[in-house]
Amino acid sequence: MACMITLSRPTLSPSSSSSAPLFLPPNPLCQVTTLRRFRTVRSKSFTSDKSLSVSASSSSLQALVFDCDGVILESEHLHRQAYNDAFAHFNVRCASSESKSQQPLNWGSDFYDQLQNRIGGGKPKMRWYFGEHGWPSSTIFEKPPGADEDRAKLIDILQDWKTERYKEIIKSGTVEPRPGVLRLMDEAKAAGKKLAVCSAATKSSVILCLENLIGIERFQSLDCFLAGDDVKEKKPDPSIYLTASNKLGVSPRDCLVVEDSIIGLQAATRAGMSCVITYTTSTAEQDFKDAIAIYPDLSNLRLKDLELLLTNVVPAS
Numbered sequence: 212m213a214c215m216i217t218l219s220r221p222t223l224s225p226s227s228s229s230s231a232p233l234f235l236p237p238n239p240l241c242q243v244t245t246l247r248r249f250r251t252v253r254s255k256s257f258t259s260d261k262s263l264s265v266s267a268s269s270s271s272l273q274a275l276v277f278d279c280d281g282v283i284l285e286s287e288h289l290h291r292q293a294y295n296d297a298f299a300h301f302n303v304r305c306a307s308s309e310s311k312s313q314q315p316l317n318w319g320s321d322f323y324d325q326l327q328n329r330i331g332g333g334k335p336k337m338r339w340y341f342g343e344h345g346w347p348s349s350t351i352f353e354k355p356p357g358a359d360e361d362r363a364k365l366i367d368i369l370q371d372w373k374t375e376r377y378k379e380i381i382k383s384g385t386v387e388p389r390p391g392v393l394r395l396m397d398e399a400k401a402a403g404k405k406l407a408v409c410s411a412a413t414k415s416s417v418i419l420c421l422e423n424l425i426g427i428e429r430f431q432s433l434d435c436f437l438a439g440d441d442v443k444e445k446k447p448d449p450s451i452y453l454t455a456s457n458k459l460g461v462s463p464r465d466c467l468v469v470e471d472s473i474i475g476l477q478a479a480t481r482a483g484m485s486c487v488i489t490y491t492t493s494t495a496e497q498d499f500k501d502a503i504a505i506y507p508d509l510s511n512l513r514l515k516d517l518e519l520l521l522t523n524v525v526p527a528s
Contacts, residue, residue, distance in 0.1 A: 391509030
């Protein structure tokens, strides 16, 4: 049974060296809560806006859709490492986060957990941060860029370098898929279900992750694969899941999404899809009230369990 304790919004700092308090942009659809010591949580109905509610009338599981980061692999600490490596490589310095030792920008783990759960996509993360704390100096631009074109160039270069660094980490062979993911994928394909992966991350990095973690054969057998490059709007916008529904030829109500965060959950439910959550250490305290089930991982979950969950979803009143 879930124990839910409402928390006030924390004051955040990007690293131990920063003296300026940070507040992430408010998310009116997300009330942060603590979820502790629970087993599977099954909701009787959805309480989202009626226009975005999941209709379960005659629903049957026809497509299983996975997020990548946080679901197939627990990756946020790897992304944070790659960002900090990029900041160090280009000597990125923001006036509001520079320490007395004049070290490059470094995003701390607590700050990054909050950042990645509020803002989807690497470029939007950096654009928000620099917008809040001042555009940085770097080896790319000796002085902080003022023109929009230069700012876009800075972010593009940082993101490209970060992506390549992230690929190096994945290729190291030290990263493994989360428990139960491969078995569920195999069960879905064996049962004739459509299988998809929808990630907000850069396509090249997602492809590398999937080829290394689920294997080339499974990756090539996916019925649909979409990355952040394929849609204009990032999660929590539902575009990526609506696009997947069209490509799969499956109604949203017959799709079941596996996500790890409130951003992903919102994207799925806004697309009219049911969603189960497999949370990580960085997302465990989020409010997943609109999920039809919540799990610490997928190790004890079978396809038949998901089929039953989707069948039992009650339409919102």
